[in-house]
Amino acid sequence: MGLLLIISAVTYAIFFLVPRAAGVSSDDIAGRFAGKQPDAVTLAAIKDRFGFDDPVPVQYGKFIKGIVVGDTYDTGTDKIDCPAPCMGYSFRTNQSVTEQIVDRAPITFMIALGAAVLWVIAGVSIGVLSALRRGTIIDRAAMAVALAGVSLPVFFTGLLSLAFVVHKWQLLPSVNYSDIGDNPFNLILPWICLAFLYAALYARLTRAGMLETMNEDFIRTARAKGLPERTVVFKHGLRATLTPIMTVFGLDVGLLLGGAIITEKTFSIPGLGQLALDGVYQSDLPVVLGATLTAALFIVLANLVVDILYGVVDPRVRHS
Amino acid sequence: MARRNTGGKHAAGLVDDVGAHVAGRTPPSAFLEVRDLRIHFPTDDGLVRSVDGLSFRLERGKTLGIVGESGSGKSVTSLGILGLHNRRNATVSGEIWLDGQELVHASPGDVRALRGRKMAMIFQDPLSAMHPFYTVGHQIVEAYRVHNDVSKRVARKHAIDMLGRVGIPKPDKRVDDYPHQFSGGMRQRAMIAMALSCDPELLIADEPTTALDVTVQAQILDLIRDLQQEFNSAVIMITHDLGVVAELSDDILVMYAGRCAEYASVDDAFHRPLHPYTWGLLGSMPRLDRERSERLMPIKGTPPSLINVPSGCAFHPRCAYGELNGGRSETERPELVEVEPGHKAACHLSLQQRREIWESEIRPKL
Ligand SMILES: Nc1ncnc2c1ncn2[C@@H]1O[C@H](COP(=O)(O)OP(=O)(O)OP(=O)(O)O)[C@@H](O)[C@H]1O
Numbered sequence: 187m188g189l190l191l192i193i194s195a196v197t198y199a200i201f202f203l204v205p206r207a208a209g210v211s212s213d214d215i216a217g218r219f220a221g222k223q224p225d226a227v228t229l230a231a232i233k234d235r236f237g238f239d240d241p242v243p244v245q246y247g248k249f250i251k252g253i254v255v256g257d258t259y260d261t262g263t264d265k266i267d268c269p270a271p272c273m274g275y276s277f278r279t280n281q282s283v284t285e286q287i288v289d290r291a292p293i294t295f296m297i298a299l300g301a302a303v304l305w306v307i308a309g310v311s312i313g314v315l316s317a318l319r320r321g322t323i324i325d326r327a328a329m330a331v332a333l334a335g336v337s338l339p340v341f342f343t344g345l346l347s348l349a350f351v352v353h354k355w356q357l358l359p360s361v362n363y364s365d366i367g368d369n370p371f372n373l374i375l376p377w378i379c380l381a382f383l384y385a386a387l388y389a390r391l392t393r394a395g396m397l398e399t400m401n402e403d404f405i406r407t408a409r410a411k412g413l414p415e416r417t418v419v420f421k422h423g424l425r426a427t428l429t430p431i432m433t434v435f436g437l438d439v440g441l442l443l444g445g446a447i448i449t450e451k452t453f454s455i456p457g458l459g460q461l462a463l464d465g466v467y468q469s470d471l472p473v474v475l476g477a478t479l480t481a482a483l484f485i486v487l488a489n490l491v492v493d494i495l496y497g498v499v500d501p502r503v504r505h506s
Numbered sequence: 507m508a509r510r511n512t513g514g515k516h517a518a519g520l521v522d523d524v525g526a527h528v529a530g531r532t533p534p535s536a537f538l539e540v541r542d543l544r545i546h547f548p549t550d551d552g553l554v555r556s557v558d559g560l561s562f563r564l565e566r567g568k569t570l571g572i573v574g575e576s577g578s579g580k581s582v583t584s585l586g587i588l589g590l591h592n593r594r595n596a597t598v599s600g601e602i603w604l605d606g607q608e609l610v611h612a613s614p615g616d617v618r619a620l621r622g623r624k625m626a627m628i629f630q631d632p633l634s635a636m637h638p639f640y641t642v643g644h645q646i647v648e649a650y651r652v653h654n655d656v657s658k659r660v661a662r663k664h665a666i667d668m669l670g671r672v673g674i675p676k677p678d679k680r681v682d683d684y685p686h687q688f689s690g691g692m693r694q695r696a697m698i699a700m701a702l703s704c705d706p707e708l709l710i711a712d713e714p715t716t717a718l719d720v721t722v723q724a725q726i727l728d729l730i731r732d733l734q735q736e737f738n739s740a741v742i743m744i745t746h747d748l749g750v751v752a753e754l755s756d757d758i759l760v761m762y763a764g765r766c767a768e769y770a771s772v773d774d775a776f777h778r779p780l781h782p783y784t785w786g787l788l789g790s791m792p793r794l795d796r797e798r799s800e801r802l803m804p805i806k807g808t809p810p811s812l813i814n815v816p817s818g819c820a821f822h823p824r825c826a827y828g829e830l831n832g833g834r835s836e837t838e839r840p841e842l843v844e845v846e847p848g849h850k851a852a853c854h855l856s857l858q859q860r861r862e863i864w865e866s867e868i869r870p871k872l
Pocket residue numbers: 547549554556574575576577578579580581582583595746812
């Protein structure tokens with residue numbers, strides 16, 4: 187229920203605020219749709235067909251209705267049926283926004299999930315190792331690299347790796363990934379660059395969490411029982427450390443699923459991020475709206491999943 | 507259960523040689539013998555001498571009470587016996603003999619194998635001392651299975667047994683509850699069940715009742731006493747509360763600033779105490795049969811820093827009798843000497859002086 191409310195608020199804000207903030211009139215919008223130098227009659231027809239002159243709440247109502255039950259556009263000569271969830275048509279390409287999103291979402295999924303697997307494994311293991319070897323060379327080196335990792339944006343590491351790994355040293359072929367059917371390992375560089383950033387973050391989080399957990403009374407109890415250090419660290423320590431990290435992880439993945447904008451741009455991968463970005467560049471309002479709505483949906487879903495999972499892993503939450 | 511005889515000077519085998527010779531490394535006859543234990547923590551502010559030359563011994567079936575103000579080193583001592591100090595930030599020296607085996611110099615693996623099986627510990631705050639994400643039953647099962655090669659089913663049955671034994675109603679249901687679903691007293695019972703799950707011969711209880719309300723405190727202490735008789739284990743009872751010691755212990759060790767101030771049978775310590783710090787503790791002990799206003803005579807001042815321990819007798823800045831010895835208390839550290847058979851104290855005052863002060867000044871006011 188709360189989720190629906192959030193999503194509605196987001197869509198309404200986009201719908202209402204974006205055009206207004208940008209100072210766009212309904213003529214502008216219709217003009218975008220019509221293409222070059224439209225005459226007044228065409229403009230009026232377009233405005234009428236899409237209801238651009240209706241009050242914003244009415245337009246919003248139509249938009250929501252389109253998502254829930256679908257919509258039909260009457261062009262006078264023709265009827266275009268747009269089945270639910272209908273988010274309208276791109277002003278530029280005349281393609282259904284829903285179709286575009288469905289096309290590109292899997293590509294973003296591949297980027298986000300591949301990177302997520304890498305960064306969780308790398309970040310958590312480095313964090314644990316650093317915490318256990320606190321103050322040693324290993325710890326210092328790992329934390330120095332992690333500091334670099336969190337301070338280097340993907341467009342920097344991405345371009346650097348493209349320049350050296352692909353072009354100069356030619357360790358990897360110059361390949362692209364534009365379809366879910368492509369070889370997923372073409373994504374190896376984007377994965378590594380994106381994962382590097384997050385792994386650095388997670389290594390620091392894990393290390394801090396682990397150091398704190400290992401000072402807890404229940405760890406002392408576990409040792410007092412005579413459990414092997416391995417069990418103490420990995421069963422008792424890691425379990426308590428990972429629970430809050432899981433929350434961050436869920437939200438980070440949710441955020442990325444809506445579009446890994448910088449990564450997609452850097453490596454020219456046509457995912458949701460690119461779609462949104464292109465929509466913004468071209469003032470393609472329906473596309474921006476659709477992409478933003480999708481991103482909001484993923485974030486909200488991620489929140490939901492995290493809440494449910496938290497109840498599963500932390501019994502104190504489950505019982506309250 | 508029958509009440510045990512708590513009097514008697516040699517109840518826990520106080521013998522003259524404890525602490526007298528240090529470097530012998532000969533196994534003692536006592537079940538537990540600690541010789542000249544020192545546990546220091548090097549920190550940025552300086553060396554923290556949390557335990558600085560502590561010796562005592564304890565037999566099976568007996569209870570030693572360790573008392574002292576906050577920060578006197580009681581918990582550090584007990585963690586030291588269990589080998590729970592991280593050797594990277596603590597230096598431990600001396601000898602700890604448990605049933606003929608020396609622990610300070612033993613390998614970490616050997617000590618681990620004894621932890622939980624031969625020696626176990628009950629901690630002060632059972633809520634933070636239990637893992638919040640595992641059921642009480644799981645935590646007991648885990649403690650049992652590290653040391654016993656049994657199936658999960660057998661271990662679970664044992665856990666239910668143990669919970670029933672420590673007085674938890676419907677143990678077959680509560681076994682699957684999480685620690686936060688237990689009340690404070692029940693949690694402490696569960697903690698005890700966990701500690702006793704492998705029948706340890708040495709049980710260390712570090713302020714087991716501080717976090718509990720008074721009626722529950724009494725129940726928990728009764729429980730520990732009953733279980734001790736059942737298992738015939740040796741118990742170290744650490745507490746601020748002299749009343750607890752009086753009731754449960756055979757011997758008492760009074761700690762001050764990481765050292766032993768007085769070490770005696772409970773009978774001697776309560777009726778013929780020979781150290782001004784012990785007098786102070788007795789004076790600040792609440793007693794039910796007195797009016798509140800007259801019974802509390804707190805020791806003035808605060809416990810000393812363990813980095814810059816006062817010169818001479820560490821207690822001298824707070825001691826009302828330090829002047830009686832012509833400045834000796836400020837410059838010369840009093841050795842722990844056996845003043846009467848089985849009764850040791852570390853104070854420069856002569857036995858005569860102390861007896862007089864006790865009889866004329868202290869005892870009448872208690
Ligand atoms: N790891 C450590 N590093 C530095 N100092 C420590 C460490 N552990 C304990 N200490 C110090 O050792 C001293 C004795 O602590 P301990 O916990 O044994 O006191 P205690 O007698 O148990 O007190 P309380 O009655 O409050 O539990 C304290 O001053 C404490 O600050």
